[in-house]
Amino acid sequence: MLVIEKLRKNFGTRCAVKDISFSVGKGETVGLLGPNGAGKTTTIAMICGIAKADAGRVTLDGAAITPESRALKQRVGLVPQDLALYEELSAWANIELFGGLYGITGALLEQRGTAALQLVGLADRRREAIRNFSGGMKRRVNIACALLHDPDLIVLDEPTVGVDPQSRNAIFENIEILKRQGKTLIYTTHYMEEAERLCDRLVIMDRGEIVANDTIAGLYAQLPVRRDAVIELSGDGANDALIQELAARFGKQFQVQQRGAKLDDVFMRLTGHALRDASDTGESP
Amino acid sequence: MNGNAIAALIRNDIRLYLSDRRAMVVGILVPILIAAFFGYVFGGLGSKKEAGRIPVAVVDEDQSVISRAIVQDLQQDSTLSLQPLARAAAADKVRAGAIDAAVILPSGFGAQSTRALFTGENKSVIELLVDPSKATSAQVVQGLLAQHAMQQISKEAFGGATGARTMDGFLGTLGEPRAGESADRTELRDLLRSVRRWNSHNAAGTANPGTGTANNSAGAGLSIPYTVSSRDMTARNNVPYNGYAHSFAGMSVQFILFAGIDAGVLLLLLRGRGIWQRIRSAPMHKSQFLFARATATMLISLFMLTAVYAVAMLVFGVRIDGSLPGFIAIAIAFCLLNACFGLMLATLGKSAPTARGLATMAVLLLVMLGGAWVPSFVFPGWLQQLSRLSPARWAVDGFDGMTWRGLPFDAAVMPTVVLLGSALLCLAIAIWRFRWEE
Numbered sequence: 001m002l003v004i005e006k007l008r009k010n011f012g013t014r015c016a017v018k019d020i021s022f023s024v025g026k027g028e029t030v031g032l033l034g035p036n037g038a039g040k041t042t043t044i045a046m047i048c049g050i051a052k053a054d055a056g057r058v059t060l061d062g063a064a065i066t067p068e069s070r071a072l073k074q075r076v077g078l079v080p081q082d083l084a085l086y087e088e089l090s091a092w093a094n095i096e097l098f099g100g101l102y103g104i105t106g107a108l109l110e111q112r113g114t115a116a117l118q119l120v121g122l123a124d125r126r127r128e129a130i131r132n133f134s135g136g137m138k139r140r141v142n143i144a145c146a147l148l149h150d151p152d153l154i155v156l157d158e159p160t161v162g163v164d165p166q167s168r169n170a171i172f173e174n175i176e177i178l179k180r181q182g183k184t185l186i187y188t189t190h191y192m193e194e195a196e197r198l199c200d201r202l203v204i205m206d207r208g209e210i211v212a213n214d215t216i217a218g219l220y221a222q223l224p225v226r227r228d229a230v231i232e233l234s235g236d237g238a239n240d241a242l243i244q245e246l247a248a249r250f251g252k253q254f255q256v257q258q259r260g261a262k263l264d265d266v267f268m269r270l271t272g273h274a275l276r277d278a279s280d281t282g283e284s285p
Numbered sequence: 286m287n288g289n290a291i292a293a294l295i296r297n298d299i300r301l302y303l304s305d306r307r308a309m310v311v312g313i314l315v316p317i318l319i320a321a322f323f324g325y326v327f328g329g330l331g332s333k334k335e336a337g338r339i340p341v342a343v344v345d346e347d348q349s350v351i352s353r354a355i356v357q358d359l360q361q362d363s364t365l366s367l368q369p370l371a372r373a374a375a376a377d378k379v380r381a382g383a384i385d386a387a388v389i390l391p392s393g394f395g396a397q398s399t400r401a402l403f404t405g406e407n408k409s410v411i412e413l414l415v416d417p418s419k420a421t422s423a424q425v426v427q428g429l430l431a432q433h434a435m436q437q438i439s440k441e442a443f444g445g446a447t448g449a450r451t452m453d454g455f456l457g458t459l460g461e462p463r464a465g466e467s468a469d470r471t472e473l474r475d476l477l478r479s480v481r482r483w484n485s486h487n488a489a490g491t492a493n494p495g496t497g498t499a500n501n502s503a504g505a506g507l508s509i510p511y512t513v514s515s516r517d518m519t520a521r522n523n524v525p526y527n528g529y530a531h532s533f534a535g536m537s538v539q540f541i542l543f544a545g546i547d548a549g550v551l552l553l554l555l556r557g558r559g560i561w562q563r564i565r566s567a568p569m570h571k572s573q574f575l576f577a578r579a580t581a582t583m584l585i586s587l588f589m590l591t592a593v594y595a596v597a598m599l600v601f602g603v604r605i606d607g608s609l610p611g612f613i614a615i616a617i618a619f620c621l622l623n624a625c626f627g628l629m630l631a632t633l634g635k636s637a638p639t640a641r642g643l644a645t646m647a648v649l650l651l652v653m654l655g656g657a658w659v660p661s662f663v664f665p666g667w668l669q670q671l672s673r674l675s676p677a678r679w680a681v682d683g684f685d686g687m688t689w690r691g692l693p694f695d696a697a698v699m700p701t702v703v704l705l706g707s708a709l710l711c712l713a714i715a716i717w718r719f720r721w722e723e
Contacts, residue, residue, distance in 0.1 A: 045562070048562075048566040049566060050562055050565045050566050050721075050722075051722060052722070067565075067721065068570075070287075070568035070569070070570070071568065073566060073567065073568040074568045076566065078562065078563060078566040080559035080562045080563055081559065082558055082559030082562070083559055084558070084559035084560045084562060084563040085559075085560070086297070086301060086560070088301060088304045088305065089297070089300055089301065089304060093297070093300055096293065096296070096297075097293050097294070097296075097297040098293075098563065098567075099293070100289050100290055100292060100293020100294070100296070100297075101287075101289075101290045101293055101294070101563075101564065101567035101568075101569060102290070102567060102568065103287060103289040103290065103568075104289075105289050105292075105293075142559075145563070146563075
C-alpha cells in the first residue's frame with residue numbers, strides 16, 4: 001500500500017533522512033522507532049505530504065504523495081506529536097474545523113464526528129472546551145480529529161506522550177479498534193512496550209538511516225540468547241539444584257529471580273547508548 | 286477550490302475571536318473611550334460653550350481709568366479666564382505653567398497711550414509674559430488685548446478726562462492763530478477744538494445736532510468696524526460639526542490595524558504548533574488558506590468597525606451625512622487592507638514578539654501621519670504631503686468625508702481605490718513571501 005523509495009531530505013548541508021526505503025502493507029501496523037533526531041518526524045512529514053523530499057518518493061497505491069497531491073492527502077490522517085487542537089474551543093468545534101478541512105460537513109460530519117468521539121470515549125464531552133480536558137483526554141481528541149475523513153492510512157506520531165497509564169491504555173484500545181477496522185497504521189514511539197503491543201513490524205531509524213526493518217520476532221532473533229540472573233541471598237529456603245549447588249558452594253541460603261530479554265535490549269543494541277541531540281544529526285526541529 | 290475547508294477556517298477564526306469575550310470587548314471599548322476623549326477635547330458636539338477659557342493674569346501697574354477699563358473688558362471676555370495679580374506672582378505662574386500668559390500694563394500707560402494715539406511717539410510698552418509651550422494662547426491674548434485697548438484708549442482720548450487734558454495740552458502748545466502760520470497747524474488746531482466741543486456736547490448729554498437723537502457712539506470709543514459671522518462648512522444639510530466624528534474615524538482605523546497585527550502574530554505563533562502540521566497535511570492549497578485567513582480577518586475588522594460606529598452614532602451623535610454606499614465601500618476596502626496587512630506581517634516576521642513590536646511602531650506612525658490622533662491640517666506642509674502616502678490618512682479622510690463633511694459617493698472613490706491598491710500590494714507581498722514549510 002505505502003512504499004517509500006530512497007527517500008532523502010536535507011536541511012541545509014545536513015542530511016536528516018538518508019535514502020531510506022521501506023513499505024507498509026494494507027492493514028499492517030508498522031512502528032517507526034528511533035532515538036531523538038533519528039529522522040522519524042521528517043520521514044512522517046514526507047509521508048503526509050507536509051514536506052517535499054529532496055530525492056526519492058513516497059507512493060500510496062502507486063501514486064506519489066507530494067505537498068500538492070490533494071487527492072492522496074484525503075486518504076491519510078495525521079495525529080501530530082504536538083496537540084493539534086484549539087484549546088479555547090470545544091471538542092466539537094475542533095471536530096468541525098478539521099472535518100471541514102477535508103470537506104466533511106453537515107450530516108456526514110455529525111455522523112463521523114460522533115463516531116470518532118465515541119471511539120475515544122468523549123462523545124458526552126463534545127461541548128466542553130478542550131482547555132478543561134486532562135492531558136489524556138486531549139490526546140484522545142487529537143486522535144479523533146484525524147479520523148473524520150475516514151483515512152486509509154493513519155500516521156500516529158508519539159500519541160501517548162505525557163499521559164498517565166490509564167489514558168495510555170485507553171489510547172492503545174482505540175488504536176487496536178482501528179487495527180481491527182483494517183486501517184493501515186504507522187506508529188512512532190519511544191516506548192518499546194507500546195511498539196511490542198501494537199506493531200506487527202518495526203522500522204528502526206538512527207541518524208537518518210534505517211538500521212532494522214523486521215517483525216518483532218525477527219528482531220529478537222538478532223539478539224544472542226542471554227539470561228541475566230540476579231541472585232539475592234536471603235533467609236528463605238530453596239530446592240532448585242542450581243540453587244542447592246550454589247547454596248552448598250556458598251554455604252548460605254539464597255533466592256534466584258530471573259527475567260527474559262526485552263525489546264529495549266534489541267533497541268539499545270541496534271542504536272547504542274550514546275545520547276542524541278537533533279543538532280548532531282540534522283533532524284528538523 | 287475546497288470551499289468547505291475555506292468556510293471551516295473562516296468559521297474557526299471567528300469562533301476564536303468570539304471565544305475570548307474579554308479581549309473582544311476591550312478591543313471595541315478602548316477605541317470608543319479614546320475616541321470619546323479626543324472627540325470631546327477637539328470640539329465635542331459642536332457647542333462652543335464648553336470650550337476651555339485661556340488662563341491669563343493681568344498686572345495693572347497704572348491704575349488709570351484706561352487701564353482699569355481694559356482689565357474690566359478682558360475680565361468680561363468669554364475667551365479668557367482672567368486673574369489680576371502682582372508682577373512677580375504673575376511671572377511665577379507663567380513660569381510654572383499655571384497660566385498661559387500675563388499682561389502687564391505699565392505705570393503711565395493711560396496718559397502715554399492717549400498721547401501716542403495722536404502723535405505716534407513715546408508709545409507705552411505693554412509686557413506680555415508667555416509660556417513658550419502655549420504660543421497659540423499668547424497670540425489670542427495679544428489680539429484680544431489690541432481690540433480692548435484700542436476701544437478704551439480711543440474712548441478716553443475722544444471723550445474722557447485724560448483725552449481732554451491731552452487736547453488742552455496740545456492746544457496750549459499750538460497757541461492762538463498767527464499770521465503766516467502753516468495750513469497744517471491751523472487745521473490741527475481746528476480739529477482739536479472741534480473734538481473738544483464734541484466732547485463737551487456729549488458730556489452735557491445733549492442731543493446730536495445732526496440727527497436729533499441721543500449720541501452715544503463717541504463714548505464707546507473706536508471699535509472693529511465689522512462683525513464676523515462664522516459658519517461651519519460640514520455636511521450638505523449644514524449640520525453642526527461633531528468633533529467625535531473625526532476622532533471615531535481615527536481610533537477605528539488605529540485599533541482595527543492593531544487587530545490586523547494580532548491576526549498576523551497569531552499566524553506566526555501557529556507555525557510552531559501541531560495545528561500547523563495538521564492544516565498542512567489537509568488537502569488544501571496555500572492560496573485557499575491565505576484566502577480564508579484574509580476573509581476571516583476582514584469580517585472581524587468589519588464587525589469591530591460596525592460596533593464602534595454603532596456606539597458613535599447612538600451615543601455621540603455621529604451621523605453618516607454623506608454617502609452611505611461610499612462609507613461602506615471605504616469600510617470594506619480598509620478592512621480588506623487590514624486583513625492583507627496582517628498576512629504580510631505574518632510572512633515577513635521572523636518571530637512573534639519582534640513582528641508585534643515592529644508592526645505596532647509602524648501602525649502608530651501610519652495613524653499619526655494619517656491624522657488619527659490630530660487632524661493632518663495641523664502638520665507642516667511637507668508632512669501633509671508625506672502623510673498622503675499613509676493608507677491610514679486615506680481611510681480617516683474617507684470616513685470624515687462620508688460622515689461630518691457630508692460628501693457624495695464620488696469623494697469615496699479615490700480613498701477606496703487607494704486602500705484597495707494598498708491591500709493588493711500587501712497581499713502580493715504575502716503570497717510572494719508565504720512558505721508552507723517551516
